[in-house]
Amino acid sequence: MNIILHILGSPFQRCRNARGSTAVEIGITLLPFLLSFFGVIEFGMYYFHQHTLQSATHEGIRIGLIGATLDDDDGDALSREDSIIKAITDKAGEFLTIVPADIQINPINAVAGGPANAGTAGELMKVEVDYTHEFFSSLVGGFFADNKILIHAEGTYRNEDFIL
DSSP states (O other): OHHHHHHHOOTTGGGOOOTTHHHHHHHHHHHHHHHHHHHHHHHHHHHHHHHHHHHHHHHHHHHHHHTOOOBOTTSOBOOHHHHHHHHHHHHHTTTOOOOGGGEEEEETTSOTTSOOOOOOTTOEEEEEEEEEEEOSOHHHHTTSGGGEEEEEEEEEEEOOOOOO
């Protein structure tokens, strides 16, 4: 029996030459590690953009809620609709570039896509903002169409009794 075991040898004796095994182990573990690493960074940026967009939307809603107006860069007073849009773009402007055409301001019962209308006192209003987040690595962004995903923020409010 000992002669047979000696001839066959143990299964581990055949693997004594370990050249290349390190490269194989790195190849096996590197892809999941990089996917996890970039996934944490990518989704961290995604949630940061989502939070920034929601915060900017609430800032625009606050301006519309009280009927306030802002001034443009030349010091001229803006309309209520333009003030809401300016508040949203200014609040998000440090981190996101929001196109004013992606901001919808309408009464609740109005058809979406019409001209911006901040409503009158006591009217229910809805502000919707869209932003296209683009992933910077195709390792994670490849799971989404064109490495992009749409972020949508909205809020509904009732105009206070303000004097126009």
